[in-house]
Each structure stands twice: as structure tokens, then as C-alpha cells.
Amino acid sequence: MQRPLEGLRVVDLTRALAGPYATLLLAGLGAEVIKVEDPKGGDLARENSPYVGRDGLSVGRKYQDDLSVSHLTRSRGKRGVTLNLKHPEARKVFADLVRKSDIVVENFTSGTAERLGVGYEDARAANPSVIYCSLSGFGATIKGQEGSRAMDVLIQALSGAMYTSGAEDEPPVRIGLPIADVLTPIFAVVGILAAVHHRVRTGQGQHVDVSMLGALTSLVAVENWAAMQAVGMLTxxxxxxxxxxxxxxxxCADGxxxxxxxxxxxxxxxxxxxxxxxxxxxxxxxxxxxxxxxxxxxxxxxxxxxxxxxxxxxxxxxxxxxxxxxxVRHPQEALADSRVVDRSETVVARHPSYEEGPELRTTGVPIVFSAARTGFDPVFPTSIGEHNTDVFPRLLGYTDAEIERLKQAGVI
The missing domain is CATH 3.30.1540.10 (formyl-coa transferase, domain 3)
Incomplete structure (x- = not known):
């Protein structure tokens, strides 16, 4: 069976966790995801400890081909290209990518994409039917928040979530899961797919704007805290x-x-x-x-x-x-439960060069379809810009000479 989103192409400008998790879900549902990284350093997640490589797992990188487990799990099924967004010529390459794509996803701080020339208006100029999704800390419509950095722990603090757990006389509790970082992309994917359906009906593209604070606070609001407090219930x-x-x-005696x-x-x-x-x-x-x-x-x-x-x-x-x-189980036990393994809700990720390495069980796509399947394309950007020589000629028609020129000029 085919996957539901086959035929859709995504330009992925995201980094760290929230954005890459959104595009990971899209990749697992069948979209072709083109991950755009800076030529120098790439995605921030490439430097997250621990690492996996020829000697198994380690806290620090021992060898050049050791991979961050974060990068290994978040970039599955994506084709990796490089583009220096600060270079003037990058805008043309970005526009060329957008013309051949359906969706753009970015999670820069609010206002950054526009300053770089890769914002929604830039994308729409290249492709009026494009669906452009922004994930930011506070949303694109809140003035005065441009450039504000939003980390998961900050959003947990601002959303009120830290005062929903623990006893009344205890300090606030940080939720151990990076809940804002993994919840926001789910809303982003919901918004993207709703926009795809809207485009089918109307032919219109649009900007999908999702904020981390809004996503998490909307869930905190599922309980009516004021009402409980008014009648004397513990909040x-x-x-x-x-x-x-x-x-x-x-x-119990042992758990x-x-x-x-x-x-x-x-x-x-x-x-x-x-x-x-x-x-x-x-x-x-x-x-x-x-x-x-x-x-x-x-x-x-x-x-x-x-x-x-x-x-x-x-x-x-x-x-x-x-x-x-x-x-009450520890995460390692939970991820190996046959009920989630058999449904591919958790899957094994391995270093592409060392198949005999440790079993790293990670997230799959927790949706089962009756007439479609989920799963990731057998591609992975091991090195930064690994798929430049595939994506740029195949999609954009760039010649080898043009690719070399862009590389020497520091554009890619």
C-alpha cells in the first residue's frame, strides 16, 4: 500500500526538535522531505549527546562518522541539502526549491525567516499555492515578540503546566518529556494537512502559524482551574x-x-x-x-x-x-511493549554504516490506516549536504558546473 502523503514535497528549514519532529511525521506519512541545513555545522541536533558509531554509544564523539542519536532519530527518511541562507544567492535557490514543492516548514525565531528572505511572502512569490508553516515560541501575530527565543522549559513555565503536577506545597515540576517541543509539531501537522485540504477545494495556499505557548496552554486549559479553585478543589x-x-x-512493595x-x-x-x-x-x-x-x-x-x-x-x-x-514502567520497558512494536508506533533506528550497533528504539508514526501504510524512505543525511548531487540536478535542473560554482561561492 502507498502512504497517504506520497506526491507531496516538503522544504524543511527546521532545526533542533519541534520543527524536525513535524517534518519527521510528514516523512513517515509519505511526503518527500528535503532537509535544508547550513553548510557549516548543519542542524543543531547533530551536536546533541549521546552519539552512536563503530564503538556503539558514547557521551562524546569519538570518530568523524559518529552520529548524534538525536539527529539519527529526527532526520530519518529525509534528503539533506545545504544552503547558506545568509548568502544573497541563497534566495534564488530557495525560490527554485519552493517552485517544485508543496509545503515549507520553518521554526526560526519569529521574524528571522523574513529577514533572511525565506519567509512566507518570499515563498508565495515563488509558488502562490505553497503551504508555509511557521512554528515559533509565541506566534507570528504577536507584535514585539520578534526574535524572542523559546525553549521547551520556558514554554512549560509560561503555560502554567509546571503548576499542574506535584503537591500544593511543592516547587513547580518540570515535565520530563519536552512536551512543548513535541506537542507543537503535532498541531503544526494538523494545520498543514487542513491547509492541504483547503487548497484542494480552493486552489489557495496559505500561511499556517503555530505557537509553542499557544499549543501547550491550550492543553492546560482543558481543565477549568478557576472553577476548581472556586469550589475549594486542589489544583x-x-x-x-x-x-x-x-x-x-x-x-507497592517493589514499585x-x-x-x-x-x-x-x-x-x-x-x-x-x-x-x-x-x-x-x-x-x-x-x-x-x-x-x-x-x-x-x-x-x-x-x-x-x-x-x-x-x-x-x-x-x-x-x-x-x-x-x-x-x-508504572520505565521508558525503556514501555518502548519495547509488543503492543506498540507490532503497530510500528516505536521502531528501531540504526547507524546507516553500522547495522550491528545497539538497538535504539525511537518514535514511529502512531497512526494505523486501513487503506494506506506509514514508514520512512530509506534515505538519511549522514553527512551535511549528502543529497546535494541528487536534489539539485533532479528537481532544479542544476548542472554539475552550477552546483560546483554555488559550492565554491559558499551558497551551498
Missing amino acids: RTGATLQRLCPFGLFE YIALVAVQDPLAHSLYRAMGQPEMVADPRFATRNARVANATVLEERILAWTRRHPMKEVIARLEAEDVPVAE
């Missing part, structure tokens, strides 16, 4: 969510479980699994509202039971009573 929930009690994490027993039948099944069926008749724990009102006491009763037993035993007892439960 920082820590390991459990008392307004749904029992709901959350509970410590942790996640438990959900919100409705009365599930709560009563929990009490039976605990060997305390008399709790069903206790007015403090019999109904949902009573459990919420007495959440602290109920959670202490549950913890007194779970802490006495190994995790597997607790899970077995709860599953026997059909109570939703799961072990």
Missing part, C-alpha cells in the same frame, strides 16, 4: 486526583501501580480485591461523592494495602476483580 494533584478518588498512583476505580462498581470491586468487602457499606466510601469528600482517608487505606504486597500480586488481585490497573 495541584500530585500522585492522585482526589476529585475522582480513587484515581492515580499507589506505591508503583496506576489505578482507576471512580464509579461505584469499580470502587466496590477494589475493596473486594483488598480483602476488605466491608468498606462497601461504609458511608465514607460507598458512593462517589462520599469518596471524594473522604479522599485522604481512602487513599491511606489503599496505600496501607498496596505497600504490603509486591506489584504483580496487587495487579493480579485487581485484574481478577476487573479493576483498571497498570504497572
